[in-house]
Amino acid sequence: MHSAAQVEKWLLILKIIGWTGIAITTVLAALCLEEVISIWWSIIILPLLIPLILLPICLSLSFAYASPLMNPTSEWIIMLLVYNGTASCAVFIILSAFLLDEFVDTLWTVVFIPLWYLLFIYLAFCIYICPGLTHKDVNMKVEAFLLFGYFCGAFGSAVLFLLYADEWDYENFYFVFIPIWVVCGVHLVAYFNKNQGLSNKTELAILSFLIAFTVLITMCVEISEIPPSVAMIPLFLLEIGLLIYEILSIWGSHGYSALE
Structure with missing residues (x-):
């Protein structure tokens, strides 16, 4: 099996795991909001942290095999932004859960500090990539x-x-x-x-x-x-749709061969 096929297989598996984690958190949140189950938000958000851990891994694999000719400086900058972005997003989610569970006694203003840093990282990404997007050859x-x-x-x-x-x-x-x-x-x-x-x-x-x-x-x-769970319906449908799309790609011309 070629290395490209191996990478394709692992990327597919990691995507499926990531979307599954997001879908599980959505279902648990809906059940908790409807008081069907009684569970800490700190537990509900655990599956949501899985894709945040997997995202840097997926990008690293993509840069190493799918885009081996990428400029090393560009790759380093993007990976730095991704690591900082996923870390700040994870801290924000955890602090939000702690506040909802009343494990911490503070204002949402304090909890949002990691989110401001995440937005700063996103702005830095925009500033870095937009000059290339606006170039006349890219348009x-x-x-x-x-x-x-x-x-x-x-x-x-x-x-x-x-x-x-x-x-x-x-x-x-x-x-x-x-x-x-x-x-x-x-x-x-x-x-x-x-x-x-x-x-x-x-x-x-x-x-x-x-x-x-x-x-x-x-x-x-x-x-x-x-009911508050109604708001979760479009989010859950989107997650299931993307999860099914990734699973069906296994039977595509490239995806299926990668799993053989």
Whole structure:
């Protein structure tokens, strides 16, 4: 078996494990919100940490075998950003679970410190990659604009969430995701303008589920009659869809041979 086939096999397996971990956390969170099970959030988030651990491994394998000609400096910078990003994301998730479990007594403002660092890492990635995207030979100016757009949207929604969560002079939750919705709206316009044949259905699916997820969260918070687990439905469907896609790729022309 060639090394490329081995790498393809391991990447496929790691992706399946990662999406499975995310799906398990989503199901456990929904059951906990509906009070079907009584379990600490610190336990619920454990499967979610699996893909954060696997992501650097997958990228390292991809750089070593799938993109062996990549500039060593570029590879080092991207891996540094990924390690810092996944670590800060994991710390944020863990601190959030500890706060929900009342293991720590602090404000969400403190818990969000790792998230600010994560957004800083994302901004650094945008600054690093966007000059290449806007180069005349690449001509991906829209993609570069959207990268910065999602940073602004995430930053704006995070600030609005803190104003809501820490009970400052802020009352209505439905304002929280407005920055994200604005960016998603621009993304949808750019998508349909560029992909008249809807060639990249995965991009459209992820974007649609992101909008549905944030809208349902807002409705669940603002309308007490709506069960909180309803917000998990689009997220769970997206995760299952991507998991099935990875599993079905085993029977593709390359995926199946990699597992032989």
